[in-house]
Amino acid sequence: MMEMVVNGRFLCRPTLGVDRVARELVAALLARRDAPALRALHPEAEAWDVPAALSATAVPGPGSGALWEQAALARATEGRWCLSLCNTGPLALRRQVVMLHDAQAWDAAESYRPAFRRWYRWLQPRLARRAALVLTVSQHSRARLERHGVVPEGHAQVIPNGADHILRTDADPRILERHDLQRRGFFLTLGAQARHKNLALAIDAHRLSPERLPLVIAGGGGSVFAGHETPDPPGVLRIGRVSDAELRALYEHAAGFLMPSRTEGFGLPALEAMLCGCPVLASTGGALPETCGEAAVLLDPDAPEAWSRKMTRLLRAPSHAAALSEAGRAHARRYTWAASAERLARHLAALPS
Known part of the structure; x- marks a missing residue:
């Protein structure tokens, strides 16, 4: 051997x-x-x-x-x-x-x-x-x-x-209680500060949304540059690093997961979110179209207005959100x-x- x-x-x-x-x-x-x-x-x-x-x-x-x-x-x-x-x-x-x-x-x-x-x-x-x-x-x-x-x-x-590692740990819903988050009452993104992660897009889309649900930014670090130089607008909640159990709870209860990267080699968080039943809005950048297939809504990483409209649709059209959730689960199970x-x-x- x-x-x-x-x-x-x-x-x-x-x-x-x-x-x-x-x-x-x-x-x-x-x-x-x-x-x-x-x-x-x-x-x-x-x-x-x-x-x-x-x-x-x-x-x-x-x-x-x-x-x-x-x-x-x-x-x-x-x-x-x-x-x-x-x-x-x-x-x-x-x-x-x-x-x-x-x-x-x-x-x-x-x-x-x-x-x-x-x-x-x-x-x-x-x-x-x-x-x-x-x-x-x-x-x-x-x-x-x-x-x-x-x-x-x-x-x-x-x-x-x-992506199936995310299901090995039971969700820890205490993360929701600590930050006063309601089921389907917030959007989620991950907070790596590298410029190509394009976190500014998620913040701008949240600012433009008429619904104004909280935008939760989990995690952080990973670069010299923040890429969003102005202070966060009201409703943006940075919660720092989270455990796998806490992240699973956030995925399972978010109204949608935003992945606005300009480029990705793969895009694992999108699949993690899908496997937890969270509808995904992802960028057309890098490998994200390849990884997400037709199970996510794919959007231009330079069009916050389009992201804001799709966030609103997830909230106002429950059948659309449910269909996207089901398609995401089926797609992510292959990985x-x-x-x-x-x-x-x-x-x-x-x-x-």
Whole structure:
């Protein structure tokens, strides 16, 4: 059986974004009978068995960054295959499977610090040419990575995200009580501050809405730039980071979920919302049309008036909202981590031992 080292750098960080994908993919891969023998290497421990590493609390340390990944991890693999699922990996390794989630360092350059942008733009094309197998998460991401010369044409294989993790945790409705939120009495969006997330659009659409239900912004962080320089108008409620249980409760009780990003490599929150029965209004940017299909209302990311009208329709036409909710559930059920791990297992099985 192939022995594979999991690049465990993501185990030192909160489970957000690409780190969520890494945890869920590895856990789903472990559940398969045909999984390779996996061993996690982690900046805060010499060697952890993978199940223990996945269940551990993230404890970032001073040695958990790029230097550890490029030097210590590269040495510790000792000729075994390395599985790097979070956009970076040891450049020295050829026996490596690397997942590049998007081309945001090129497509959304203004969202990132110059040093970060330069590092990704230098590392990722070289990594993609040295690694034996390159993965990405959508046809859109593959096309953009090819367009920018990061990945040779036809070289990357697509493994979509799953969304069923959101149903593993019971909803915690206390988040609604703490913020005096009523069932179907608010709209929800996520508050990553990167400019390409286009949070300003959601705020402007809320301001234009005649209904004036609260706009709840959950989460936050993720960029240098807020992208909305003026103070929030009345009715915008920023509640900060929330747990998975709290997020599920918000999805289940919101009148609609807004995802106005100008570009996305995949757009996982849209599927999470759908799986919880929340109608989704999503941008036509990036991979969102591919991910959402016909199960969301797709809108121009530069047209707040159109978003406001659709928000009003969700409130005034309950049958429309119910149909969108039902279509979303059916669509999102197709995206499971087990199905993603099956695709990954097939690619790993084709690698030379």
